[in-house]
Amino acid sequence: MAQPYSLIIHGGAGALEDLKYEAGESEFKESIAAILAAGRQRLAAGNAALDVVEYCVNLLEDNPLYNAGKGSVLNENGQVEMDAAIMNGRDLSAGAVACVKTIKNPISLARQVLEQGDHVMLASEGALAFAKFCEAATCPDEYFITEARVKQLAAAKAAGRMTLDHERVAPIQKLGTVGAVARDINGNLAAATSTGGLVNKRWGRIGDTPVIGAGVYADNETCGVSATGYGEQFLRTVLAKTVSDFVYFKGMDAAAAAQAGIDYLVKKVQGEGGVIVIDNAGRCSAAQSTSGLIHGWIELGGEAHCKLG
Numbered sequence: 001m002a003q004p005y006s007l008i009i010h011g012g013a014g015a016l017e018d019l020k021y022e023a024g025e026s027e028f029k030e031s032i033a034a035i036l037a038a039g040r041q042r043l044a045a046g047n048a049a050l051d052v053v054e055y056c057v058n059l060l061e062d063n064p065l066y067n068a069g070k071g072s073v074l075n076e077n078g079q080v081e082m083d084a085a086i087m088n089g090r091d092l093s094a095g096a097v098a099c100v101k102t103i104k105n106p107i108s109l110a111r112q113v114l115e116q117g118d119h120v121m122l123a124s125e126g127a128l129a130f131a132k133f134c135e136a137a138t139c140p141d142e143y144f145i146t147e148a149r150v151k152q153l154a155a156a157k158a159a160g161r162m163t164l165d166h167e168r169v170a171p172i173q174k175l176g177t178v179g180a181v182a183r184d185i186n187g188n189l190a191a192a193t194s195t196g197g198l199v200n201k202r203w204g205r206i207g208d209t210p211v212i213g214a215g216v217y218a219d220n221e222t223c224g225v226s227a228t229g230y231g232e233q234f235l236r237t238v239l240a241k242t243v244s245d246f247v248y249f250k251g252m253d254a255a256a257a258a259q260a261g262i263d264y265l266v267k268k269v270q271g272e273g274g275v276i277v278i279d280n281a282g283r284c285s286a287a288q289s290t291s292g293l294i295h296g297w298i299e300l301g302g303e304a305h306c307k308l309g
């Protein structure tokens with residue numbers, strides 16, 4: 001029998017007050033609402049959670065409001081290097097790409113890695129060769145490198161810092177990393193996360209996003225998780241899997257596990273960021289240690305909600 005579907009998406013964690021410097025709150029709310037509506041249509045039609053999270057992240061990657069795909073932040077050399085990963089809770093299959101350039105939708109390339117099945121993660125030049133083999137859509141550097149991102153990098157360099165996209169070093173900031181978690185009408189969970197990483201990051205740096213268990217995790221027995229924040233802190237705490245473990249070993253629901261994960265992140269490494277979660281009963285939740293987390297959800301086929309804090 002068909003079960004009620006659930007969907008949660010995020011557009012990064014950060015300081016809400018920074019929103020006024022660039023896109024207004026309404027732009028974020030409108031885009032989150034539109035993506036939830038599109039995702040709802042697919043879930044209601046019986047599409048698999050894995051397809052829906054890929055689709056929702058594609059929409060987030062195509063929107064320059066967000067730090068992923070087209071809106072990716074720049075590294076220390078003024079280049080875009082993106083990470084993405086996707087996981088299927090039905091069988092723990094997963095695919096990830098790290099440090100890729102010119103790929104229009106890194107999450108779809110990660111999906112191809114999952115579908116090929118031989119490997120879980122491909123990086124850099126090897127991932128680009130694989131993209132060619134898969135005939136993945138590519139775009140020239142100009143597609144990704146926007147004036148706002150060039151200014152943001154200059155501000156980070158002037159401050160001598162490597163920053164989260166959602167950290168303010170100058171009045172030019174956007175919010176970061178994107179992600180989606182879904183539970184389909186067959187009760188299958190999936191999660192996906194995609195990012196341009198940190199502003200002014202070192203060339204070749206890979207964050208938590210493409211690392212299964214750090215920036216993304218999904219297991220039908222527990223929950224689906226997508227993370228956003230300082231990648232190094234999420235790597236050191238294996239945060240997405242830690243959230244899943246709170247469900248598996250402690251019997252927590254989505255709300256308790258999300259909060260326990262963030263408490264652990266803060267306690268262990270004073271971490272900054274957030275997580276979105278759907279548990280195996282379709283309950284949606286989010287928690288963050290930052291003042292804001294742009295996210296929206298539909299729980300068990302109900303009303304759509306959007307929250308920036």
Ligand code: GLY
Pocket residue numbers: 177195196197198206207208209215227228229230231232
């Ligand atoms: N969480 C995204 C990154 O640190 O790259």
